[in-house]
Amino acid sequence: MIKRLWARLGKSSLQPTDPVALENMPEHVAIIMDGNGRWAKDRGLPRMAGHHSGMKAVKRITMEADRLGVKYLTLYAFSTENWKRPKAEVDFLMKLPQQFLEIELDELIANNVQVRMMGHKEDLPSFTLSAVEEAIVKTANNTGLVLNFALNYGSRKEMLEAIKSIAADVQQERLTLDDINENVMADRLLTSGMPDPDLLIRTSGELRLSNFMMWQLAYSELWFTDVYWPEFSEKHFQEAIMEYQRRARRYGGL
Numbered sequence: 184m185i186k187r188l189w190a191r192l193g194k195s196s197l198q199p200t201d202p203v204a205l206e207n208m209p210e211h212v213a214i215i216m217d218g219n220g221r222w223a224k225d226r227g228l229p230r231m232a233g234h235h236s237g238m239k240a241v242k243r244i245t246m247e248a249d250r251l252g253v254k255y256l257t258l259y260a261f262s263t264e265n266w267k268r269p270k271a272e273v274d275f276l277m278k279l280p281q282q283f284l285e286i287e288l289d290e291l292i293a294n295n296v297q298v299r300m301m302g303h304k305e306d307l308p309s310f311t312l313s314a315v316e317e318a319i320v321k322t323a324n325n326t327g328l329v330l331n332f333a334l335n336y337g338s339r340k341e342m343l344e345a346i347k348s349i350a351a352d353v354q355q356e357r358l359t360l361d362d363i364n365e366n367v368m369a370d371r372l373l374t375s376g377m378p379d380p381d382l383l384i385r386t387s388g389e390l391r392l393s394n395f396m397m398w399q400l401a402y403s404e405l406w407f408t409d410v411y412w413p414e415f416s417e418k419h420f421q422e423a424i425m426e427y428q429r430r431a432r433r434y435g436g437l
């Protein structure tokens with residue numbers, strides 16, 4: 184415990200005046216960043232302006248998560264269902280990772296952030312994928328915050344692919360039915376090697392998962408806010424963490 188606290192102290196720049204407590208910091212926070220379109224609409228702006236502004240929130244919250252000593256931050260940036268949107272919006276969204284990384288990669292590197300991506304790479308345009316892959320390679324040895332972008336991610340697709348790979352191993356007798364357990368399944372998900380999210384945040388007042396991390400969120404604490412993503416601030420993030428720190432996690436026990 185003491186050792187863990189020291190480790191945390193070493194990498195977080197939490198101040199004594201911060202309202203969040205150093206101990207019991209969520210190790211993994213996942214966020215469904217929602218409400219960009221409505222934020223723009225309220226201001227008479229095109230939806231794209233909302234997405235652009237949402238990118239600034241990504242930067243803000245990444246830096247705050249890093250400062251607080253959160254170890255993993257997973258951000259839902261594009262779902263397997265978001266291809267249903269008008270082509271112009273999809274095209275715009277696909278350019279955002281490249282834009283974001285062009286502006287922010289150096290600072291992410293300076294802050295020892297490790298960029299990762301989880302999602303189905305096949306359908307992504309090559310310029311999107313190569314920008315993300317470049318960031319992954321350049322930050323692979325960083326040991327600070329893991330910034331995990333869920334890009335073309337869908338939980339059902341993720342689980343189906345895991346099940347197919349297990350089935351193939353059974354068929355080829357590399358695994359028996361008795362070998363299959365929660366760890367075998369978890370190892371074949373896109374989050375393999377990462378802890379499950381401790382805290383899930385969804386902005387914009389929607390109260391659903393929208394196909395996000397349905398296996399991994401089994402025991403996560405859920406926190407919802409009406410605030411639209413472009414307006415989500417460090418203060419809101421701290422509020423979510425403070426609420427998390429007040430909760431009792433029982434995992435079915437007492």
Ligand code: IPE
Binds near residue numbers: 220222260
């Ligand atoms: C979230 O904002 C960003 C993505 C899904 C890519 P939306 O674009 O869903 O914004 P709303 O929900 O229409 O306001």
Ligand code: IPE
Binds near residue numbers: 259391
């Ligand atoms: C979920 O938001 C996906 C992302 C935030 C990337 P959506 O706006 O796509 O979800 P629904 O359609 O309201 O469920």
Ligand code: MG
Binds near residue numbers: 218
């Ligand atoms: Mg939405």
